[in-house]
Each structure stands twice: as C-alpha cells, then as structure tokens.
Amino acid sequence: MKSKLRNAARFWEPRRIAYNLILTAVGVAFLILTWPHFRPALTLQALPPLLVLAAMANVCYSVAYLADILLQFSPLHELWQRRRWGLWLAGTLFAVLLEYYWIEDEIYPCV
Numbered sequence: 001m002k003s004k005l006r007n008a009a010r011f012w013e014p015r016r017i018a019y020n021l022i023l024t025a026v027g028v029a030f031l032i033l034t035w036p037h038f039r040p041a042l043t044l045q046a047l048p049p050l051l052v053l054a055a056m057a058n059v060c061y062s063v064a065y066l067a068d069i070l071l072q073f074s075p076l077h078e079l080w081q082r083r084r085w086g087l088w089l090a091g092t093l094f095a096v097l098l099e100y101y102w103i104e105d106e107i108y109p110c111v
Helices: 002-033 035-041 045-064 064-072 078-083 085-110
Strands: none
Touching: 002 035, 002 045, 002 064, 002 085, 035 085, 045 064, 045 085, 064 078
C-alpha cells in the first residue's frame, strides 16, 4: 500500500503545479480580457473567497489519488500506469470549465 501511495504521489504532485498554473492563467486571462468590467471587484474583500476557491480546487485535485490507488490494485494496473495522464487531462479540463462557469455565472454578473 505504501509503495502504491508513493507511486501516486510521484505522478500527481508534479502535475499539481501545472494544474494550478493552468487555472491561474485562465483566471488572469479572463480578468485581462474583461478588465473594465472587473476593475471594481478587485478589493481586499475579494481575496479571502479567492483563496478559498483555490484551496477547494486543490482538494478536488486530490480526489485523483483515490482513483489512482484503486486502479493500481486492479488487474489493469499496467495499462493504468501508461494511461493515467488521461485522468489528469480530463480533470484539468473539467476544472477549467468549472472555473469559467463560476466566473461567468457567479462573479461576472454581480460586478
């Protein structure tokens, strides 16, 4: 079990940096592209909710460990080792879609 957890951490943790950079880039791009509209929203009061959302994104990222470790115990573990990047890609794209929805539907109309 310990080796499977170590294996999962070796795969997922370096990719967490790319995941966070992608989500940050999407947020910054949205801010830059719609700057005049978002300008009033950039206050110190907006910082705590932003940090909470960033923490939630990283908690969601950690759910991949559950799928990874379960699949490492399956008979398909050899195939899984070569294809788990697909879960990273799908999860990252899903996170980008959630981020876009959150900005477009929850933040943008209120500003």
